[in-house]
Amino acid sequence: MEKGHEPRLFPDDASIRHVGEGLLACTFSRAEWTHEAHLAACVWILVERPDLVPERDLPDVIRRFNESVGGVNDDYQGYHDTVTACFIAGVRLHLARCDARRTLAGKVNGLLLAPQGRRDWPLRFYSPDRLVSIEARRSRVEPDLQPLPDAI
Template sequence: MTDLPFRPFADNAAIRRIGEGLLACTLPKADWTHEAHLGATLWLIRDRPDVDVDARIAAIISAYNESVGGVNDDSQGYHDTITRCFVAGIRLHLSDRAPDEPLVEVVNALLASPIGQRGWPLRFYSPERLFSVAARRGFVPPDLISLP
């Protein structure tokens, strides 16, 4: 799988705008890109300790999807296993970063790293398992190698 080049964020405010728009379900649908998913999730994990990402990420993203006319079903919308795989990767990335490092630098470094690539979950999952209905609807463990 060939990954497209990533679109870096310009500043901290751009990342916070995405995250706040996600939470408030006010983010324009066109702004909900791969980079936005990762930037908003990293912001939530690092800068919003009031949000329990493990308990709420499915509801947050599902509600946002519905707010822009999307559907969360067996073939589209929220994908639990992909999301939780990237959450694990974001936490791994954050473990190597200084807590006071500017948000934009941390997010753009994530996007430039292997963890930030769209195909990163396929290091751990076969396509059949990752793109299954069961993996979309709930977390399924990897079938190739363990998550970090």
Template sequence: MLACTLPRDDWTHEAHLAACCYLLSARPDVDVDTEIGGIIRRFNESVGGINDDHGGYHETITRAYVAGVRLYLAEVPEADLLARVNGLLASPMGRRDWPLRFYSRERLFSVPARRGFVEPDLAPLR
């Protein structure tokens, strides 16, 4: 993903979470909070994707999952990256619908939520 060599079809939900887990676990040189949006947008564009109001990068979903991955990593014992990623994918934070615990569908999938971070309307992210 960082090198923009991952095939587009391999950029799945699971790959997003694995990349986030890797960045937070093994790349202290990457300021995830500052850089994640640019990293994902650049990757999307490198494989022909468009980041607009209807597709591509989604700020609020990304920020929710960054928070979720951080929560997961804080709860698990030290392990190798593969074990961490596999554990994350099997955890509640790894589920595709995890952000909907905190956001209504309408709010989460709105254009403002895609373009910028919006606060949850159902419960605080935790």
């Protein structure tokens, strides 16, 4: 685990649905929008919202949410396309390896304890300079250290 960043696990499925539904409805608080909440929302969408495609829909959902809580999406803050795409790939990889019979909370908490759930997971694939670039924030850029793993 990263120092000082033990993951905050979810007590039950309802707490994850609260995150996902609150994100979509923009009723979630800014303080609740943690790293863990980002990943929980992505798992929830992939498991319970087949009408949504994270790669297609999450960029606008996150931008809209950020603005709803007074945030700004620009070249230096707010939505980051490459980080989002990298974590979507990590969530897909985790779910492909995860026992489908696990509860929603079991899937999310397992992810948060797995390498794909670590805050620094994108740095396995991207150098820090590439990842913090304006280009990477605006649109998905390809990794410069190693390719992202396939979920299949």
